[in-house]
Amino acid sequence: MKKRPTIEMVAERAGVSRQTVSNAANAPHRLRPETLERVLATIDELGYRPSQAARSLRTRSTQVIACRLLPSNYAGTSGVLDRLLHALCDAARSRGYGVLTFSATNDDEEIEVFDDLLRRHAVDGFVLTNTHHGDVRPTWLVEQGAQFVAFGRPWGVERAAHSWVDVDGATGTADAVYHLSELGHRRIAYLGVPEGSGTGDDRYHGWQQAMQELGFPTKGLLARAEDGMTSGRSLADQLLLGVEQPTGFVCFSDSMALGALRAIEDHGLVPGADVSVVGFDDSPIAPVARPRLSSVRQPIEGVAHKLVEVLLSEVSGASHKPSRVLLPPRVVTRESSCAVRQLTALSGDGTTGKTLPLSTSNRKDQAK
Amino acid sequence: MKKRPTIEMVAERAGVSRQTVSNAANAPHRLRPETLERVLATIDELGYRPSQAARSLRTRSTQVIACRLLPSNYAGTSGVLDRLLHALCDAARSRGYGVLTFSATNDDEEIEVFDDLLRRHAVDGFVLTNTHHGDVRPTWLVEQGAQFVAFGRPWGVERAAHSWVDVDGATGTADAVYHLSELGHRRIAYLGVPEGSGTGDDRYHGWQQAMQELGFPTKGLLARAEDGMTSGRSLADQLLLGVEQPTGFVCFSDSMALGALRAIEDHGLVPGADVSVVGFDDSPIAPVARPRLSSVRQPIEGVAHKLVEVLLSEVSGASHKPSRVLLPPRVVTRESSCAVRQLTALSGDGTTGKTLPLSTSNRKDQAK
């Protein structure tokens, strides 16, 4: 354990007092240019950095924010939170902050950790993820007077007292619909999750509204179930068996989209040729799936940047009214979205049935 | 921002001095039982916890360890490091420590972060992951007199001066071989990565040695390429086309194993019925693949526990000689490993060719 220099040692060596060294770093304008240069040179020479503990004690700022770690296979968050954590670390570090992670199996446990960290003055603020209806965490944090930002809107709360940053899921699914419509699709289905989840409803509305704007009927094109590949598969299967046989699928998640790809194959159709699919979140699987999956990508780096910016401006006491930031996602197009087949495009408006021939089924393969 | 109590406030309320309150928490045996009870009651009543900053300043221990964050899709680490980070947080927290994460794109950048954190006295120690041949990080850290443990052996270094914890990959692949041999397999292939990587060679040796112990020939059963699903697929394809048509595959990673599954299908065979496959790492995809993939699972929770135990015992100055811990993995058996087919088992020793019929190929499907 090497001995590292303190401010006093730097001061002595540079022939000035403690405070002057401190000012060189924190308020350079107070020093005469030549003094400043000399002190900075000494700091550099000794490789001095102020002790975090001593500084925290005096300034009551730890330069650390905390964020809960969610399992990477956490339902519905296909790698998004992994990316977020990375981006958060980078964004924080570029402003001299660190990120402390912890895990918790539920929100109450998370609150326990918050409580511990707050009491020990171990962090300056928190980043909340996976906000949902009836979320008790924001309320608790506000009560405690803690600083925090949420990634995700305060679903179900009209005028939340806290800041948040979120991605506009509705725009995402709407863009996906427009993207498919430009490829000639009219019967664009949506595979969603049951009503009541914030992001679920958000993404659903985007599809719904875009379809309406385009004048496309939506009857028989909506299916909902819990998120996951298997449910995506069975939902898509149902819709493909229905009267309004869809030529395109917009999905709540990549998992569901992958299920849809399977279902399309089950029907003897070729995904990315006969039927298009667009997923959501652009998870790591999307670019390597077969066919490679088009997906709505969230601007996570931007989100992280904003989260840190907003949180730190509150920590520093700069702003007092909560910020609300909504960022637009972007459709990443890959093989799984394709132009509508000629014959289908010609047969056109909502008529159904034989337009997409159910070729010799490989269903027996899948049955096993 | 609520005002939180200090030790002084607790002391006053309990009618004792600062130090007595401090002792109540840190050295309870020094207090008279009745005093202890009274002080603890007051602590509880006020919800007091010592300020981390003040404590750190005095004791020079931050109660924080740092760990680099790797992209979850980092080549070859199928979710293992995600699990590790989780487990690390839990293990650390149970001992009153926190985990600070940071990201870095290469080892030099990681060292820069180490340097910053050390100078600022921001952490007590580090956990290194993804050790490799010619790794400069351990050397640098030892030079700096920093405390750290590595997850992964110091490949290529005889008697490393630092502590490490690792999983015995050789035992893992060997167990996989024995597992398949118990199911009647003799021609067990290995899909590995090019020579020169620590974990790669380790796992290869396990296969190699187990095969030798069992008296099974290995000629024509080894194939190597960069990790990944596509390379796994082409390697398996080559071996299946070879003279020693394997009935089982042991793989360096789950990615390669998934590739092998595909290749087996390419040959018109049914994975998990005609040919068995065992992956490595038990990544999140393994239990949901089709067929569900048998895989060698690393005892990550145990690893994390050991990492923290070793690191903290060094931080506290308890032990001075480096610890070396090697934990055994465990084969998780799923559908992808199956008994050898009757006819194959009968035809027995190394003879080849028509034993596994190439049924009507679905290769055209795959070709597209």
Add this chain to the structure above:
DNA sequence: GGTACCATTTTGATCGTTCAACTCAGGTAG
């Protein structure tokens, strides 16, 4: 009775930094 000893508790110093108040020289205004 004096002293040595133990158990328990208190007091003073300290960790390394920043804040607030102060010094000191030089300039400017009244």
Add this chain to the structure above:
DNA sequence: CTACCTGAGTTGAACGATCAAAATGGTACC
């Protein structure tokens, strides 16, 4: 000439805990 300000740098105090040493009170021993 005095009062006041301004720029540059210094010094004392404080942040909230722990460490080390000293104080306290009681008991036992010679």
